[in-house]
Amino acid sequence: MSLLQVENLRTVFDTRQGAVVAVDGVDLSLAAGRTLAVVGESGCGKSALALSLMRLLAHPGRVAGGRVLLEDEDLLALSPAKMRARRGSRVAMVFQEPMTSLNPVHTVGAQIMEAMRAHDRSLSKSDLRDAAISALARVRIPSPERRFDDHPHRLSGGMRQRVMIAMALACQPRLLIADEPTTALDVTVQAQILDLLRDIQAETGMGLLLITHDLGVVAETADEVAVMYAGRVVERASATDLFADPQHPYTIGLLGSIPRMDLETPRLPTIEGSVPPPFAWPPGCRFAPRCAFADAACEVAPPPLAMLAPGHEVACIYAPVDA
């Protein structure tokens, strides 16, 4: 049974020129204890997707359709008060920038206690303090009793991200959504945080939805992968299959354009052009204008995801491109 089931999710931004689509009919599913990576470049809609799941999209963005089932409950159908109760206790989120996500004028301890108190008013102050310190210890912050009284500016970027994770996990959510959680961090600290997330997942069995642009991070953490391009999922597969047998021309282009430690080529293969903004999406396959394999047939309508092998879906009429 899946922990999270997203069905035909559509998110739009209302502008003076009309509704601009950011997420265009996305389906995802994630089982408890597993990691699903949503990968794509700037403007593909992956962050709008994450905020839509949390129902945290700010005006003028809004979810225009679809269902978000978390343990069979449609989050999109909940009242705002009920949704507020789900955030933190059932689904929590970690953002990219740990400095702007923490309040600079409160100690980290006070901020974690605030998150806990919001869900359980019965806890005494000393219970809260103990729980917050053990939350800091769980994310392996050294001497958590001392760190409890620190303000965020006293902590390094990696420590701040650990605090953010401690806050997100304070009420034991079943699902953690992490939007580029290590992008702002140095590689050695990134490796520490990825280790930490993996360990916590093994301890708690929570599901992790990881939003990232980094295929190295995907390979390191994900069980399942959804590749997004211009608001749509273009390929869905297990991480093993995606890297061994990439089928969508966009996925192939992405894998080709990362510089590799063991492969020295005089020139990197590139995907020419850039991701079109939503108001300039072509009518057919949105990748067609940049695609080496596209022809007139690709310009008719966006191809739907089709299952080419068990557990491997691709939205391309010419996939797999082997001829």
Added chain:
Amino acid sequence: MTILEVTDIARHFRVSGGVVRAVDGVSFQLARGETLALVGESGCGKSTTARLALRLIEPSAGSLRFDGVDMTQAGTKAMRAMRRRAQIVFQDPYASLNPRHTIAETLEEPLLVHGIGDAASRRARVEELLSLVGLAPFHAARFPHEFSGGQRQRIGIARALSAGPDVVVCDEPVSALDVSIQAQVVNLLKDLQSRFGLAYLFIAHDLAVVRHMADRVAVMYLGRIVEQADKRSLFANPRHPYTRALLAAIPRPDPAGRGRLSPPPGDPPSPINPPPGCPFHPRCGFAVARCAVDVPPLREIAPGHVAACHLAEALPALPPSMDDRPSPVAMRRIALAAARMAARV
């Protein structure tokens, strides 16, 4: 032939609570037409070193020679002559272009400052620059907000090339860009280098990009170079534990290698209060008692390969590296896509 030579350069900043030794005795030489990469994590002093190399900030100590001339004490006129020949491309293509200037104005400004050409030749130069970086003549009249991040970085590169430099400092030029765009800009920088014989001082934290761009690599930690070598020996046979830690922390795009990251514990220490002895010793898996006491000097381990570690020769052989290539199927499809694209153009 050396064009830029930095010797024992240092920059200390006074802050409340002490002195930050942001750059603490760094030396390197950059030859015409080559790429030297400075790598390291945030706060290691690589960007400050780059700015010192252009004398955009004044050194606290040390010397700087450009094309054989000592620039440390140079006056305005000599500095201006150097600035024409040494340019910089910044990381953030959004913050480094003036939003009120058209692209033509931005590209023309270095020519005006240095009194190069007349109005007609400057206009021609702007067009030439745009085509060099893969943009079109009609882009000249546009403003920065009309461009994507990758296009803005192309404009930043065109501006750096405007006055015909010999040296270009590239300060994280691709780290703000998406991967597909990153590859385009890396290719562009390499093309321009071979075409104009440019020397690059390439600042980056992404070692895979560095591997692709650099001839030689210097690894910085806490304001100092801890290892420097040509690219091949640095990556194949790193002799400083910090270099090894950086290499071991890169997640490779291959799920089969999962779980093999082995980051060093802890964070880089504060540059206000660096640890005694080797600054890396508190995080180092190889440290011995001596490392907490004696500062290891940068010494030659092999010809052209220097490292600042007491145990550089004694480090065990590197475990076999993870194979970092696309799968055979992916390789075949990548090649096919490239061939199709080439045939189409």
